Amino acid sequence: DYELGEADPEVRGIIDKEKERQFRSLELITSENFTSRAVMEAVGSCLTNKYSEGLAGKSGVSMFNPSGSPANFEVYTAVLNPHDRIMGLDLPHGGHLSHGFMTPKRRVSGTSIYFESMPYRLDESSGLVDYDMLEKTATLFRPKLIIAGASAYPRDFDYPRMRKIADAVGAFLMMDMAHISGLVAATVVANPFEYCDIVTTTTHKSLRGPRGGMIFFKKDPILGVDLESAINNTGGPHNHTIGGLAVCLKHAKSPDFKAYQNKVVSNCRALANRLMEYKLVSGGTDNHLVLVDLRPLGLHGARVEKILNMASITLNKNSVAGDKSALVPVITLEAKNLVSGSKLQDFMKFVTSPEFPLIDKVLNLQRRVEALTTQYPLPGL
Numbered sequence: 001d002y003e004l005g006e007a008d009p010e011v012r013g014i015i016d017k018e019k020e021r022q023f024r025s026l027e028l029i030t031s032e033n034f035t036s037r038a039v040m041e042a043v044g045s046c047l048t049n050k051y052s053e054g055l056a057g058k059s060g061v062s063m064f065n066p067s068g069s070p071a072n073f074e075v076y077t078a079v080l081n082p083h084d085r086i087m088g089l090d091l092p093h094g095g096h097l098s099h100g101f102m103t104p105k106r107r108v109s110g111t112s113i114y115f116e117s118m119p120y121r122l123d124e125s126s127g128l129v130d131y132d133m134l135e136k137t138a139t140l141f142r143p144k145l146i147i148a149g150a151s152a153y154p155r156d157f158d159y160p161r162m163r164k165i166a167d168a169v170g171a172f173l174m175m176d177m178a179h180i181s182g183l184v185a186a187t188v189v190a191n192p193f194e195y196c197d198i199v200t201t202t203t204h205k206s207l208r209g210p211r212g213g214m215i216f217f218k219k220d221p222i223l224g225v226d227l228e229s230a231i232n233n234t235g236g237p238h239n240h241t242i243g244g245l246a247v248c249l250k251h252a253k254s255p256d257f258k259a260y261q262n263k264v265v266s267n268c269r270a271l272a273n274r275l276m277e278y279k280l281v282s283g284g285t286d287n288h289l290v291l292v293d294l295r296p297l298g299l300h301g302a303r304v305e306k307i308l309n310m311a312s313i314t315l316n317k318n319s320v321a322g323d324k325s326a327l328v329p330v331i332t333l334e335a336k337n338l339v340s341g342s343k344l345q346d347f348m349k350f351v352t353s354p355e356f357p358l359i360d361k362v363l364n365l366q367r368r369v370e371a372l373t374t375q376y377p378l379p380g381l
């Protein structure tokens with residue numbers, strides 16, 4: 001029984017390097033977080049050796065999923081028949097692939113292969129979900145499932161409105177709160193549980209737990225479906241993850257966790273306020289993320305992402321409503337959208353400004369960014 005360094009020095013080296021990177025860099029990727037040492041101890045424990053199949057009593061929650069996408073898919077197979085209709089936020093407008101996505105040529109998401117998906121979208125001028133359009137489309141399309149939740153949406157969803165729309169067409173309402181579950185647990189954003197039939201989440205984003213997925217459902221049958229028996233098709237639970245999740249959820253009930261989530265929201269607001277001179281999707285934020293529309297600046301998202309990554313500021317590009325392509329925005333962007341060095345430095349001001357938290361950590365990165373923009377001139381990608 002060897003230690004990792006002895007058994008596989010190569011993997012040990014990769015882990016050490018990644019740990020060093022995580023400590024050195026400023027991580028701004030909204031779907032990531034730093035879980036606690038206690039959670040990591042549970043995840044790396046002997047619980048990984050143990051099988052324990054079957055639902056643990058009547059609970060209204062399934063913690064058996066290895067991740068968010070399979071949790072969503074499990075819900076779909078529980079409440080839908082193959083080729084039933086679903087509506088989720090369009091991927092290019094901030095939705096998630098597991099909510100269904102297809103182009104005119106291809107059913108890109110597995111969800112769209114097995115179910116018929118019709119997206120709802122943002123109102124491009126306000127950057128907010130276009131609920132009127134959702135209502136109209138739902139009335140015609142008559143989905144069996146409507147999905148709230150997103151990967152890149154800085155605002156709360158209007159759950160009462162979505163509930164009304166779902167009821168009018170006889171659809172289930174599901175919220176995928178993957179990004180904001182920590183904020184929901186701390187009650188610093190709107191509560192989806194009051195309005196939704198099913199709530200899914202990943203456990204490793206704002207919740208700060210181990211990598212996993214959870215499904216919450218009502219115990220009473222809804223629209224003729226007994227969710228408790230329908231949501232049961234996963235195999236052996238990952239007990240090490242469930243152990244880590246128990247540690248995380250205990251912490252989530254503490255005042256300390258609530259204070260942390262409050263800080264997440266206030267820090268994010270401070271960042272958004274500092275960025276007001278740029279165009280923010282929806283004009284601000286209610287949660288943990290800010291989306292800067294780079295098009296008016298003539299900046300190229302993929303390039304900014306790459307350069308900042310090289311300068312140890314890790315964030316990610318996203319398509320925004322109105323982009324030409326969600327899948328390959330880099331290729332379809334026009335030449336005028338390529339970044340110039342001075343624009344990039346301008347953009348850098350916000351992460352290096354005194355209002356931005358962690359300023360000590362990022363101040364000395366500005367010089368690296370400047371050096372990199374000289375080293376990697378246009379077009380660079």
Ligand code: PLP
Pocket residue numbers: 031066067068069070096098149150151176177178179202212
């Ligand atoms: N749902 C949403 C809204 C997400 O943003 C993500 C991932 O970022 C997922 C589901 C999928 O999670 P996973 O990558 O754990 O499958």
